[in-house]
Amino acid sequence: MIPIITAFEQSPDRGKGQARDMRVRWALEEVGQPYDVRLVSFREMKEPAHRAVQPFGQIPTYEEGDLALFESGAIVFHIAESHAGLLPDDPHARARATAWMFAAVSTIEPPIVEREQVRYAEGDKPWYADRLPILEDRIRVRLDDLSARLGDAEWLDGAFSAGDLLMVMVLRRLEGIGMLEEYPSLSAYVARGKARPAYQRAFAAQLAVFTAASTG
Amino acid sequence: MIPIITAFEQSPDRGKGQARDMRVRWALEEVGQPYDVRLVSFREMKEPAHRAVQPFGQIPTYEEGDLALFESGAIVFHIAESHAGLLPDDPHARARATAWMFAAVSTIEPPIVEREQVRYAEGDKPWYADRLPILEDRIRVRLDDLSARLGDAEWLDGAFSAGDLLMVMVLRRLEGIGMLEEYPSLSAYVARGKARPAYQRAFAAQLAVFTAASTG
Numbered sequence: 001m002i003p004i005i006t007a008f009e010q011s012p013d014r015g016k017g018q019a020r021d022m023r024v025r026w027a028l029e030e031v032g033q034p035y036d037v038r039l040v041s042f043r044e045m046k047e048p049a050h051r052a053v054q055p056f057g058q059i060p061t062y063e064e065g066d067l068a069l070f071e072s073g074a075i076v077f078h079i080a081e082s083h084a085g086l087l088p089d090d091p092h093a094r095a096r097a098t099a100w101m102f103a104a105v106s107t108i109e110p111p112i113v114e115r116e117q118v119r120y121a122e123g124d125k126p127w128y129a130d131r132l133p134i135l136e137d138r139i140r141v142r143l144d145d146l147s148a149r150l151g152d153a154e155w156l157d158g159a160f161s162a163g164d165l166l167m168v169m170v171l172r173r174l175e176g177i178g179m180l181e182e183y184p185s186l187s188a189y190v191a192r193g194k195a196r197p198a199y200q201r202a203f204a205a206q207l208a209v210f211t212a213a214s215t216g
Numbered sequence: 217m218i219p220i221i222t223a224f225e226q227s228p229d230r231g232k233g234q235a236r237d238m239r240v241r242w243a244l245e246e247v248g249q250p251y252d253v254r255l256v257s258f259r260e261m262k263e264p265a266h267r268a269v270q271p272f273g274q275i276p277t278y279e280e281g282d283l284a285l286f287e288s289g290a291i292v293f294h295i296a297e298s299h300a301g302l303l304p305d306d307p308h309a310r311a312r313a314t315a316w317m318f319a320a321v322s323t324i325e326p327p328i329v330e331r332e333q334v335r336y337a338e339g340d341k342p343w344y345a346d347r348l349p350i351l352e353d354r355i356r357v358r359l360d361d362l363s364a365r366l367g368d369a370e371w372l373d374g375a376f377s378a379g380d381l382l383m384v385m386v387l388r389r390l391e392g393i394g395m396l397e398e399y400p401s402l403s404a405y406v407a408r409g410k411a412r413p414a415y416q417r418a419f420a421a422q423l424a425v426f427t428a429a430s431t432g
Contacts, residue, residue, distance in 0.1 A: 055365035056323055067308045074315035092283045099290035106289060107272055110326040127343035149271035
């Protein structure tokens with residue numbers, strides 16, 4: 001049974017791989033699971049057929065026979081639970097990897113998304129310039145703690161796990177604004193993630209959607 | 217082995233049960249697992265001993281023998297995986313319940329926390345009044361979709377699960393500002409969660425910390 005994921009028909013970031021399907025593609029590549037992709041337009045995402053699987057009208061979704069899932073964190077977890085390679089066998093180490101998955105999407109990602117969001121939604125407001133440093137300092141509070149915990153380690157807790165996969169993807173959202181560069185150990189951590197062959201296959205696959213659309 | 221969780225020594229919300237230890241207490245009560253609580257001060261939370269378990273200097277943590285966990289979502293998941301009562305047995309239903317857990321903490325909670333946070337951090341800024349409706353509309357976008365999905369159902373996907381537990385706790389953060397009341401089905405959903413005996417035992421236990429501190 002080949003799972004089918006959804007992704008944006010038109011890449012909002014021009015193939016930079018910041019959309020959340022990239023997390024799922026990477027996880028599937030790590031475990032060696034082939035997959036199909038169904039591209040959806042921004043209009044289709046908000047229609048009842050898509051919302052039946054994704055109540056918030058977003059991508060990605062994951063369909064595998066009778067199973068239909070949403071939330072990239074939960075999809076990555078399902079892939080990690082169903083295949084070897086993304087979660088340790090030891091139950092305690094497995095629970096700690098899960099903690100890093102939740103930390104990535106509920107502790108580190110929200111202030112990063114907030115900064116992106118106000119740029120789009122409030123970039124023309126008179127308060128934008130005054131608020132930007134406040135938002136960036138909130139991100140730094142988290143990055144300070146994360147880099148302190150990572151220290152000189154290669155990954156967050158032993159071997160590469162689904163927790164690292166989500167954390168690398170969340171930190172990648174800072175690319176291009178110069179903030180990740182303030183933390184050399186976190187920059188190197190993200191670079192290690194991106195150097196993985198599975199990451200590179202996933203990145204190429206999502207880029208191909210954009211290049212095909214832009215030349216088609 | 218009785219697990220030990222951490223909670224605030226001094227309740228920031230005067231015992232209203234909005235701190236994240238409440239999620240873990242409720243989960244433990246649902247599965248009938250006794251637990252101990254270690255109270256930590258705001259100063260202790262930021263010290264190395266606590267950060268060794270909670271890298272971001274927050275509560276709750278969960279310690280059970282050799283296992284030390286952080287992130288309330290991951291702790292609730294660990295409790296749900298280790299005991300009957302919070303996740304369905306069917307693997308597909310179980311994966312969907314996990315999706316609701318991630319949805320609660322990474323899709324619904326961030327805009328709610330953002331509204332709280334700007335009130336504390338930017339309540340005295342000249343832009344606060346102009347921004348508040350923007351923040352509240354972002355919450356409504358999510359609540360519109362969530363209430364559409366819930367419909368007339370009792371819980372989000374079949375029987376009560378850890379996904380409902382986290383979602384009810386996240387929605388409870390809206391109490392007192394009149395926004396949840398715009399959604400009668402979500403208000404009733406939260407009321408159903410709060411009516412559960414396990415919730416009530418957990419709420420009483422966290423309230424007792426506050427009343428003991430305030431009369432002690």
